[in-house]
Amino acid sequence: MAFAASIALAVAALASFWQVMGRFVFQIPSTWSEALTRVALIWMVMLGISTALRAGAFVAIDLVRVALRGRPRFALELAITLACLALFATLFWLGWEMALRVQRQEMAGLGISMSWGYTAIPVGSAFAGLGVVAHFLQNAKGVAS
């Protein structure tokens, strides 16, 4: 997923680079680059968080978590994991519904369906859920030993 998110960032970077070059070097202001940058970055975020969640890179106030040991710690880790899963399951479900609802809305600048943007949310949420589970399994081993 980090790879797909990196590609999304590359697309955004190339599109905005073209935007500046197009206007100043070639004198052809671009009409689509801004919209493409925005969509690509939403995809980057939604695909990128799964790797971040797996690595435990989301910031939290973890005073309580760090203070606990053994079974209470395990129970807390489980609760946090379930909270995260609840969110991403909801986002997957509602995001999918949203992507269907906006199918006939056109994205300004690109002329494609808005669904191409909104689909990032269910797709990203599915991988984010996997990332949360992977982090938990890795962590559980550490807590148990």
Place this chain on the structure above:
Amino acid sequence: MTGAMMTAMLVLFAISVPIAIALCLASMVGLFGFTTLPAIILPQQIFIALDKFPLAAIPFFILAGNLMEVGGMSRRLVEFARAFVGPLQGGLAATCVLTCMMFSAISGSSIATMFAVGTVLIPAMRQYGYPVGFTAALMAVSAELGVIIPPSIPMILYGVATQTSIPALFLAGVLPGLLIAGALLVTVLTWCRLRGWGKRDGDARLDRWTATRRAIWALLMPMLIMGGIYGGVTTPTEASIIAVAYALLVGFVLHREMTWTMMLGAWRRSVLTASVIMFIIGSAGVLGYLLNRQGVPDAAALWLTSSFEGPHALMLAINLMLFVVGMFIETGASIMVLGPILQDAAVRVGIDSVHFGTVMIVNLALGMITPPLGVNLFAAAQIAQCSVTVMLRPLLVFVAVIVACLLVITFVPAISLTLPGLMTR
């Protein structure tokens, strides 16, 4: 409903649920439990919060910072600063402040500044006998400059959230950044003299001419970014992509230090950092939408302006509140949720939006070095391989210094407003 959302948020924070997830879950509690709004606005508002072009500067400035690090720019900036202040007692500590200041002018985030400068300087300072707690704390506090000296991601967020001119905010950060850097320099030099640290910091430094020549491409970079914005070539967002292109050019062609592997590593790290920050923006967007629908911003601004008479009392109260908020909540989330509410109150009593933004950002930057949630502390601890606890005593001093600077910046608007004033005719 607002009460229920706040309670849910605090409970989730307390049990160590990540901030971004907690914001979203708290919004879900409000949305599903207390309104008849369609559930589908949850993904819609996340999307809308992220679907803004100026936000593109966030990943690009992070990427530029990481590419500069692997392209050898941060190391050269360290050598440059050291060539000048190395001979002083405590020269390495001063180098840390100065390098962060210079790196801040090309990086938009404190974390990028931290990794770029810290990975070079923390080992060096350890080698020259500085205590680990002091070293890590100094690094954490100096990296704050990353968001105060332009370009700055929090300023972009504030500009987007309150519709304040981002170029004006950038200019407004320059003098406060120099003030803080100056105060830190005086502090560390005095400190080292009192404790007898860093007497041999000048050893094995480069001569000034060589150091300058080697660092020239890095030193030119701020001019490229700011020159692009104020010379009418680019918007701030576009300046961030120019910074990326320049970092690639320097790394691959001018310094010839960057390899494909290094570039891909930097790319990947940037994606992770940016995704985390931007997901918080999305979550804060949902919460902000719900608060708006409840009329909370208006009510809060009214309450603030009627409870605290005049701009001085209001600014003191807001500063105190932001200091507490900064201890617990991440900067981006605070700006997106509280920025519009507080700015509204401030503007009502006649405070300039650009000045207010500067104060808010300096204050929240302080939050990056106050426990329990201080992202700079976590990063410094990671680089220095120490615990946050050993940093706490030196931090007390640094926090006091920054608070003093914050008060000066709060009550002397000219420090923030002089430079942006030159911009408008």
Place this chain on the structure above:
Amino acid sequence: QTTLTVTHSSPADSHFGVAAIAFKDAIEKETDGGINVVIQRVDNEREAIESTQLGAQECAMGSAGPLGNFIPETRVLDVPFLFDSYAHARGVLDSEIGDELLAKFDARGLKGVAWLENGFRNLTTGSKTVSGPEDMRGMKIRTMENEVHMKAWQAAGVLPTPMAFSELPSALQQGTVDGQENPIPVILSNNLDMMQKHLYLTRHVYSPGILLCNLDFFEGLDDAGRKAVQDGAKAAVVANRTRVEQDETQGIETLRGRGIEVVEITNRDAFRDAMSGANADFEAQFGADLLKRIRDWKAQ
């Protein structure tokens, strides 16, 4: 009691703000409080239409800028030099042509209630001057992200540069673009004249506004409720148009007073001709018949 949340995209004291208040007052008076109207401000006009579609809010008013992405047929109104005057534009929108367009909203889960307006758009520039359309060749002018507008500008040799509105003031300030085009009230309320030297009253595009509601909500109202919303819309239209006229006459005076050079365009036909290269495209897209019907519309 039913709650009707209506959003608009401008300050309370503006051509949409006063329309929202007129809408609220008329509905609450007619239903004797049976429908409680809540006014909120949402700057993002695409979001407001989408949220209305989803049912997160009952109604929305604002410029018709993003409307074409939801109901492509409405893009015909964006064609430059389609209308000669306010009387012409309002006459067409209030006639069966306007109603036919509103009828297209139903298929998208929306109820097109009434056409409002932003007014005619005019050109402003920084240091460059424009004495005729040929002077615009090669200029970078910030336009909306609207393909019809961009096509027309390109036909005139301009380099249309779409850009987020939030980035516009600094882009004008720094000279990133040579000029921009907007209705007078927008120029005035955002102080764009501070960064510009010349205002050309080109009136090249009439910018409509729209008042729309969620279709299910509207159809779920009883007859009295629906009539109240329709009557509220009529009050909103009157308030909106009166304010646009007032803003425009006073606005031009205020702008002149603040020091921007105001230039009346006498050869409007020359600008029309400069953009005529895009006409074949527009005829293919919207139908030559419809364009002709709009252009030839005469008050009965």
